[in-house]
Each structure stands twice: as C-alpha cells, then as structure tokens.
Amino acid sequence: MQIDKKILVVGATGFVGPALVEEFSNAGYSVICGVRNLASAARQLSFPNVEFMKVNLNEDLDPDVWLERLEEHEVDGVVNNVGIANSFGGQSLENVNVLAPLALFKAVQHYCQDNRSFRGKPHDIPVIQISTTGANWPDCDKYEYPRTKKQIDEVLVQTDGLRFIIVRPNIIYEPGRGHLLLEEIARLSIIAYIGGSDIQPIHCRELAIGIVRLMKNPSVANRSILQAVGPEVMTWEKVFKSVCNALGRKHCIFMRFPLLIGQLFTSISQKLPDNSLGNLGVLAKMDDQTIEMMTKGSTGDNSEWLKKTQLEPITLFNSYKKFGKSRDTYNKYIQDIREKITDYS
Ligand SMILES: NC(=O)c1ccc[n+]([C@@H]2O[C@H](COP(=O)([O-])OP(=O)(O)OC[C@H]3O[C@@H](n4cnc5c(N)ncnc54)[C@H](OP(=O)(O)O)[C@@H]3O)[C@@H](O)[C@H]2O)c1
Structure with missing residues (x-):
C-alpha cells in the first residue's frame, strides 16, 4: 500500500543505504536518495518510487542548502545514514560526520518552524540518525570515527524542538553483501582473526526494517538513543564458526593473530586493487584505527530497540543457514521478519 510520505535518505548507496531505500520503498514510501554519484546510485537503487538528489557532506555545510532541498521535495522524514570511518579519498570526518549533519538538522528545525508559522505541512518531521x-566506549575520544559520531549525537540531544531518534548499530552484516563477506571467509581453509572481545553483530535487514518501523511511528522512541545490537554476544571466532557451521563447512582452521599482524595486513590491503579484496572476504579498505576498533569489541542492551520496533531479532546462524539452502528460502525468511510484529510489553 502506498503511503503519501517522502523520506529523504542521505547516504543511500554503500552497504546499509540500499537496504534502507528498499525497505522504505517496500513499505510504500516515496524515497529521495541523497547521493554523491547520481548515475551509479540509479544503477544500485532500482526500486519503485525512488528519486535522486546530489549531495556531498564534505561540502554541504550551509543549512540554507539543505533547507532549499527539504522545501523543494516537501520531505516528511529524514534518515542520515552517512558516516565515514577514515579519511580515504581526502574526506574530512569533521565535515562528513559532524558539520554537514549539523547543517542538515538545523535546516530541518527551520523547515518545521517555517511550515508551522505558515500553517503548512509537514511541520513536525522526524530525523533518524545512524550512529x-x-x-558508547568510555575512551571513544581516542578514535576519530566514534568521537565524531558521538559529537553529532550530543548536538542532536541538545537541540530543542526537533523530533529525533539516534540508532547505534553494532557491526552490521548481511549474507551475500556488505563489507565483510562472511560466506567467502567461510570458504577459506585458514580463518585468521584478531582479538577475543565480545561483539553483537546485527543483520542489515533487522536494522533497515526497524528504522522503517520507527519512521512509521516515531513518537514511540522520540528523542531517544536505541542500541541496535544483535541478539547474541559473540567473539569474532564465534562469528566465523557460526557461519561455517550454518553453511556446512567443517574443516576450517581458526587462528588468532595479534593486532600488529592485523595492522600489517591492513597496510598491505590498502595497496591492493579494490577487486582483489573480495577474494579475502573483505570489501572495504581499512586503516590501523578501523582494525583496532573492530577488535575492541562492544556490546549493548537491545531490549529498547526490539520493544520500539517490535521486531523478531535475526540470528547470524539462522540467516546463513537459510542463505545456504537457497535464495528463495532466505528471501522467505526475511519476508517473515518484515511481516511479523512481536509485542514485548
Ligand atoms: N557497517 C557497519 O558495520 C556499521 C556499524 C555501525 C555503524 N555504522 C554506520 O552505518 C552507516 C552506514 O554504514 P555503511 O557500512 O553502509 O557505510 P558505507 O557502505 O561506507 O556507506 C556510507 C554511505 O555514506 C556515503 N558518503 C560517504 N561520504 C559521503 C559524502 N561526502 N557525501 C555524501 N555521502 C557520502 C556513501 O556514499 P558513496 O556510495 O558515494 O561512497 C554511502 O552512501 C554509517 O553511518 C556508519 O557509520 C555502520
């Protein structure tokens, strides 16, 4: 059923962006995709009721630029999905993760105020910020990526008169796509990993479907921070073993390496051509801080996330088990998650 509302998804490409656009489109929304490259976005995002808008968060630091865009498209809700973990490509984390989102949020505030003054609609649009x-790390200031994400979260919390929800995901995965191709890693005879800390990976669809549900009913979580973490606390070793078991690969050797070796691997991987990384099950280039952050671990309490989204959590093992059976089995599993409403009260 078509919903008469337009959602602006800023950062509609990459890994999580297309899942958000697909889930909003599936749910009947019109989606304005804020992207850097219009042609490649159009190829990636061929879903119904989708339009494109060129944005660049390294440069769009003026609230007026965003206000004009919100007014032109009469936007009813905003998701800021853009986030960079390092400055590859000459980008500034300060601009992309903090100053441009700040300009966007100021524009939303003005847009709502102006609409309210002129009795126009929409006048109370929600913002969902992906953090x-x-x-949450006590020492997050040591790392530029979480420091800048926390900085913009704090600005949102201090902004009066804006409806917002901050969603803080843990490591995000999805069979067949993403930065970590776990099914490719499971094919390797030796699986190397670093660190023994706990993580709580969340399935990309759980995140995207949850965000659509929050946008449908933003008052359930207005002005709150939700920990979008997966249902199981796992080490990286357990993640890899789970995927191997789910896909029936039983002869892997697991080897734990010190962080220094991981950092050596990342400096070599930065020199490799992009298309050769896929053979190692990794798609995004990493720097020393990114690999250190991945081994640091972090866990959280997902009870509010599940309660507000009424989602059935997706387990890593189940999703790879279904994926290993067939595309249809996997798609049916995800469709069931989309349709199921779980009441946790
Ligand atoms: N993946 C994870 O495990 C994970 C975990 C926790 C939180 N997150 C957060 O989740 C969000 C999505 O992550 P992801 O893994 O999908 O990242 P991703 O694949 O790197 O995608 C990032 C998105 O940001 C866009 N972007 C980057 N620089 C931009 C700029 N200057 N102007 C406009 N758009 C720009 C990218 O566009 P292009 O396609 O043009 O590059 C892409 O759409 C981020 O906020 C991230 O911090 C991710």
Whole structure:
C-alpha cells in the first residue's frame, strides 16, 4: 500500500543505504536518495518510487542548502545514514560526520518552524540518525570515527524542538553483501582473526526494517538513543564458526593473530586493487584505527530497540543457514521478519 510520505535518505548507496531505500520503498514510501554519484546510485537503487538528489557532506555545510532541498521535495522524514570511518579519498570526518549533519538538522528545525508559522505541512518531521555503538566506549575520544559520531549525537540531544531518534548499530552484516563477506571467509581453509572481545553483530535487514518501523511511528522512541545490537554476544571466532557451521563447512582452521599482524595486513590491503579484496572476504579498505576498533569489541542492551520496533531479532546462524539452502528460502525468511510484529510489553 502506498503511503503519501517522502523520506529523504542521505547516504543511500554503500552497504546499509540500499537496504534502507528498499525497505522504505517496500513499505510504500516515496524515497529521495541523497547521493554523491547520481548515475551509479540509479544503477544500485532500482526500486519503485525512488528519486535522486546530489549531495556531498564534505561540502554541504550551509543549512540554507539543505533547507532549499527539504522545501523543494516537501520531505516528511529524514534518515542520515552517512558516516565515514577514515579519511580515504581526502574526506574530512569533521565535515562528513559532524558539520554537514549539523547543517542538515538545523535546516530541518527551520523547515518545521517555517511550515508551522505558515500553517503548512509537514511541520513536525522526524530525523533518524545512524550512529555507532562505538560512541558508547568510555575512551571513544581516542578514535576519530566514534568521537565524531558521538559529537553529532550530543548536538542532536541538545537541540530543542526537533523530533529525533539516534540508532547505534553494532557491526552490521548481511549474507551475500556488505563489507565483510562472511560466506567467502567461510570458504577459506585458514580463518585468521584478531582479538577475543565480545561483539553483537546485527543483520542489515533487522536494522533497515526497524528504522522503517520507527519512521512509521516515531513518537514511540522520540528523542531517544536505541542500541541496535544483535541478539547474541559473540567473539569474532564465534562469528566465523557460526557461519561455517550454518553453511556446512567443517574443516576450517581458526587462528588468532595479534593486532600488529592485523595492522600489517591492513597496510598491505590498502595497496591492493579494490577487486582483489573480495577474494579475502573483505570489501572495504581499512586503516590501523578501523582494525583496532573492530577488535575492541562492544556490546549493548537491545531490549529498547526490539520493544520500539517490535521486531523478531535475526540470528547470524539462522540467516546463513537459510542463505545456504537457497535464495528463495532466505528471501522467505526475511519476508517473515518484515511481516511479523512481536509485542514485548
Ligand atoms: N557497517 C557497519 O558495520 C556499521 C556499524 C555501525 C555503524 N555504522 C554506520 O552505518 C552507516 C552506514 O554504514 P555503511 O557500512 O553502509 O557505510 P558505507 O557502505 O561506507 O556507506 C556510507 C554511505 O555514506 C556515503 N558518503 C560517504 N561520504 C559521503 C559524502 N561526502 N557525501 C555524501 N555521502 C557520502 C556513501 O556514499 P558513496 O556510495 O558515494 O561512497 C554511502 O552512501 C554509517 O553511518 C556508519 O557509520 C555502520
């Protein structure tokens, strides 16, 4: 059923962006995709009721630029999904993670105020900001990525008169896509990992479907921070073993390496051509801080996330088990998650 509302998804490409756009489109919303490259976005995002808008958060630091965009498209809700973990490509984390989102949020505030003054609609639009559980680390200021994410979260919390929900995901995964191709890693005879800390990976669809549900009913979590973490506390070793078991791969050797070796691997991987990384099950280039953050671990309490989204959590083992059976089995599993409403009260 078509919903008469337009959602602006800023950062509609990459890994999580397309899942958000697909889930909003599936749910009947019109979606304005804020992207840097219009042609490649159009190829990636061929879903119904989708339009494109060129944005660049390294440069769009003026609230007026965003206000004009919100007015032109009569936006009813905003998701800021953009986040960069390092400055590859000459980007500034300060601009992309903090100053441009700040300009966007100021524009939303003005947009709502102006609409209210002129008795126009919409006048109370919600903003959903995708953050990270790294912002919960007591020493997050040591790392530029979670520090900048926390900084913009704090600005939102201090902004009066804005409806917002901050969602802090843990490591995000999805069979067949994403930065970590766990099914490719499970094919390797030797699986190397670093660190023994606990993480709580969340399935990308659980995140995207949950965000659509929050946008449908934002008052359930207005002005709150939700920890979007998966249902199981796992080490990286357990993650890899779970995927191997789910896919019936039983002969792997697991080897734990010190962080220094991981950092050596990342400095070599930065010199490799992008397309050769897929053979190692990794798609995004990493720097020393990114690999250190991945081994630091972080866990959280997902009870509010599940309560507000009424989602059935997706387990890593189940999703790879279904994925290993067939595409149809996996798609049916995800469709069931989309349709099921779980009341936790
Ligand atoms: N993946 C995870 O495990 C994880 C965990 C916790 C939190 N998060 C957060 O989740 C969000 C999505 O993550 P992801 O893994 O999907 O990241 P991703 O694949 O790197 O995608 C990031 C998105 O940001 C866009 N972007 C980057 N620089 C931009 C700029 N200057 N102007 C406009 N758009 C720009 C990218 O566009 P292009 O396609 O043009 O590059 C892409 O759409 C981020 O906020 C991230 O911090 C991710």
